[in-house]
Amino acid sequence: MKSEKISRNTAARAPTLEDVARVSGLSSMTVSRALNTPQRVRPDTVARVMEAVRATGYIPNMLAGGLASKRSKLIAVAVPQINNSMFADTIQAISDELSARGYHMLLCVAGYTHESETEIVAAILSRRPDGVVLTGIHHSPELKKTLLNANIPVVEIWDLTPTPLDMLVGFSHEKIGDAIGQFLLTKGLSRIGMIWTEDRRAAQRKQGMLDRLRQQGQPRIDEVVIPLPATLSLGRQSAQKLFSLKREFDVLVCSSDTLAQGAIMEAEYHGLRVPDDLAVIGFGDLDFAADNKPAITTVRVDRWQIGKEAATLLADKLAGENIDTPIRDIGFSLVERESA
Amino acid sequence: MKSEKISRNTAARAPTLEDVARVSGLSSMTVSRALNTPQRVRPDTVARVMEAVRATGYIPNMLAGGLASKRSKLIAVAVPQINNSMFADTIQAISDELSARGYHMLLCVAGYTHESETEIVAAILSRRPDGVVLTGIHHSPELKKTLLNANIPVVEIWDLTPTPLDMLVGFSHEKIGDAIGQFLLTKGLSRIGMIWTEDRRAAQRKQGMLDRLRQQGQPRIDEVVIPLPATLSLGRQSAQKLFSLKREFDVLVCSSDTLAQGAIMEAEYHGLRVPDDLAVIGFGDLDFAADNKPAITTVRVDRWQIGKEAATLLADKLAGENIDTPIRDIGFSLVERESA
């Protein structure tokens, strides 16, 4: 018995609530309360507890706490990619807002496929997060079932649908495509080159654009499809491919500002003046778009706001507040600058 | 008693190991083994378990598992910022490697101050992560004590020191500064403008550069200091400020490629040809650097590799492997391209 104690001590077992209780001469339950709901404990008792916490170097064990209380104070966030300028601000905003609300963020890369997302989310749920943020609205049936079954708040982001799993913060990619199409029509830009990434949301924007353009007859479009993530290099290469077609272009429409920046660079390299000889349109209003030379005409979406609202929705709902508008369309704006 | 059971059922309580055991007609312990160490269970028993798992929709509870086993399968990662191109690739690499090794990533924004990092890490430890990744090597004494006390593997990244807390993957900022200084000397670029962010690692690079330059006499340097994160816009503005000094510059040295890109843009806007009239140097070799026009002369560091090695070190150590080289200097290379 005695040797056991000694070995335990030498193993430097992390102090527990029990240890703090012993040192402070209180029960572990009182210590727990002093830490979590100090207003329900006499101030001087709280002080005694705090003193003992310092003395022991106690650090709460949220695994145990979460198990007992069924609240993990964890929010799981699934994104297709982390090193993608499009999502980085959103993730940062989620993280900031969550930590202000006392939550931690479990960040998972779900990729762009149904399969991986489904597996990832199943794995995620084993952490018993209090809430989940999912990128996009297209999920496998199993995913939906699993998530509904888990019975925790979910926010889908970066897209729009009248029928979200639970809550949603995003915008309509179709409408953005439509707006771009309208813009092209208005400007009389009919010989179109597209530099487009493969993901589903980009595809929706493309569809919206085509739908609009086809109202005025069949548009002439040449397209280069590229894998994610979009880079300046891919933008240049793709523009190069388009130019090598030896066809005249009025405009290059790109699925991200990064690609647009590359396309502009390549155009100028080929002696084309932007926008006089060739217009270029991007998407995202990334931080360089406004200051690029020429400044990039693009579609602005408030990536930061998406994250902030998503986190706020979750935290509010978990705080028991009533969510009157679980669907938040944060909209977008076509920002006409120099490049088109 | 009976009503309790019913209420529990209607409350749709998540199925537990016990439930799976009941359905499969086995003990919960066997189910646990079938799930975690299937090789120690008869194949047909495993099959029965899997069947029951499907039937019940069981999802393991890692809070309970972690509490019992003292292994959370969680790695906490603290970075100053998420939406910072410098760290994004590293984070992505950590995430990828960790998930391949069966770990999840708790991502925390620690900011650039000691205080916040210390608090963050204390909060982190309450999740009982199996390991921690910290950005940088300068930590508060309390942080070190807390971390050492937690007795878990730690990897510090993005910097170099002979005395890490535990393990380390990074490179020497001083040496990079030295290399840049040497480059300037070799090229005869003596009228220097600096566009520099405020963070500590950038300061180290600056110091290294100055030390080298001073070996050849007192260099003439004008500097614009900017807050993080670095943006193209800040690069342009800073260059503008420098130009407004009405002094002649041979070179603009920037603490990141993003700033360099902006500086180049602003220089060209002022009718200066890069590098003929003015050289520009960046840092990071971000994905646009090589394809910028002119291509940016910069210092390449393998941000991806940092993340991959950091995660591997942790996972290896946690797997009980012996780590012979806990300090990994991944080095850097000065990439001379068009801008300088």
Next chain:
DNA sequence: TTGTACGCGTTATCAG
């Protein structure tokens, strides 16, 4: 190969 007993560290609940 499978099962039993117990403990992990905390919180909910109810009693004082």
Next chain:
DNA sequence: CTGATAACGCGTACAA
């Protein structure tokens, strides 16, 4: 306001 007791769901250690 404080304390005793019983979960929470799982894995360790040992027994069968």
